[in-house]
Amino acid sequence: MNTLRNVDLIIEARWIIPVEPANTTLEHHAVVIDKGLIADLLPIHKSHECYTATEIVELPEHVLLPGLINAHTHAAMSLLRGIADDLPLTPWLQDAIWPMEQKLVSSQFVYDGTSLAAAEMLCGGITCASDMYFFPDDAARAFSDAGMRAALGITIIDFPSNYATTADDYLHKGLQARENWKENPLINFALAPHAPYTVSNQSFERIATLAEELDTGIHIHIHETTQEIRGSLAQHGVRPLARLDGLGLIGPNSQLVHAVYLTECEQQLIAARNCSVIHNPTSNMKLASGIAPVNSMLAQGINVALGTDGAASNNRLDIFQEMRHAALLAKVTSGDASALPAHQVIRMATLNGAQSLGLQEQIGSIQHGKEADLCAVSLGSPQNTPCYDPASHLVYVAGRESVTDVWVQGKPRVRTGSLLHASNKELLSISRLWQNATKR
Structure with a gap:
């Protein structure tokens, strides 16, 4: 028996x-x-x-x-949802987002905004997010309180913010947060230099060294707009990807976010270096940044995952939307209705996302x-x-x-459509508090 x-x-x-x-x-x-x-x-x-x-x-x-994987977001920016719509990337950042962040961003802002984002993502089937923002210690606390898995980016930029003053300061604080959360199995960290146009060669070289020493990922916006590429050619004499490759940042742990404008040779380099690309179709469309060459990248064998970007530029943290948009854009840009079929795009939203974060042995498939x-x-x-x-x-x-x-x-986070760790009343109170703060 x-x-x-x-x-x-x-x-x-x-x-x-x-x-x-x-x-x-x-x-x-x-x-x-x-x-x-x-x-x-x-x-x-x-x-x-x-x-x-x-x-x-x-x-x-x-x-x-x-569980779906949001391989790129700025979770706390949920509190800035819809604050500056219908603008291209550069004026959106420089004239609207950065001034508002200077006014509002704090430890409490990040905890509250990340809590709101975690609730939205969990209710939409997202169990893991790769986040890039300030105050990662507070973001980690919010994700942990929600019972959600997260990879926190240690953001590095070469200008001051409400969080840190220099690239070294960003690194020091971020690495301390990493140390604080090393025993939590749901929280991981990566180094997250913001973009080629906000980080110096000296900072990039230090990041490359640290990434190798710590065996950790490098998460970065790259080749998002034509303006970014023109600026790199004017300032450095090479396109951003070539610059980063020369500085030792392009390798198996690299998570290249957006990657909209890539030549055939650049795609071959990404494939040869075994990097991952994070495709953000909705944000790219909304900011009129362009359409990433996903069909070509997949044909080269590049691991392509999906991200939402932040709620300030999307304006949803919704991987179902990203799956649909990714599939439809792949078809219309190729003229091939069979491009990016359903099973493949589901894989991008799950196992490919896990691979991009180095978590493919833990999550991403049943x-x-x-x-x-x-x-x-x-x-x-x-x-x-x-x-x-x-x-x-x-x-x-x-x-x-x-x-x-x-x-x-194996622990329930949403049951019969209801979030278990927080109520709508609590979340709405957070949202209203910060909406009022934007008006002061």
Whole structure:
């Protein structure tokens, strides 16, 4: 007589998209979770023969997939959502955003803004975010309080802000935050020089050395606009990517954000160096920055992940929106309706994002031994039916409003559409407080 193994949680779903193996949709399967890890993935009827569970969650009209990964955002800027719309990048930054940040940004601003962003992302199925902003210690605290996974960028720029005064000061404070959170399994750090036009060669050289010593990622905006490239040619005599490569910053740990304007040779360099590119289609469209050559990059074998950018330039932290926009832009720019099919874009939003952050062994797919970061999407509403292909529905039909349940390390963070760690009343109070502060 077989003895049933007792586990913490079994999630039974109508469909499961594990992401790995690729192009796979499983029907009437169950994910078995124990001690925060995925212990098994098998047909529901077989799970009854092998396991008992403290809790069983039934999802009869849902697709279960890995938690979505927002591979680039500025979470605290949720408090600046819509404050300066319909402007191109440079005046948006210089005339609107930077002056408002000078007025408002503080430790409390970052904690509150990140808390608001974490709530928005969790409710939209995002279980992990790569954040680039000031006061990373406070951002880490907000993500930790929400029970959400985060990779915090240690922002470095060569001019003062409310957070730090010099590049060395940014590094010192950021590395101290990294030390403070080293025991938290949900919080990781990367070095995050803001952009080639805000960081000097001397600072870049120090960042390259530190990244190698610490074996950590380098997260940077690059080749976002034609103006950035013209400025680099005028000041340094080379395009930004070539400059950074010469300074030792382009390698397997590099996370290149935006990468809109790339030549064929530059794409080949990125592929050869095994870098990741973070595609932010909605923000790029809204700021009229351009359209990244995603089809070409994928053909070169480059790992391309998805990000939302900040809520001040998007204005949503919504990876469902990014999946849809990425797929449609890939088709219209190539003239090929088969470009970037649904399963591939879901992979960009999950496993590719994990790979860009160096977390592919922990998250990004539903596989034995990985951490149970998962989200469930209901396809049972009239606007989501009929469903012939759940992968297609995730990209072209369903939105974040269809997310019902979210788990991080097997712990529920959203249940039946409701956030568990904070109330709407609390979040609205935060939002109103800072909106009033912008008027003073």
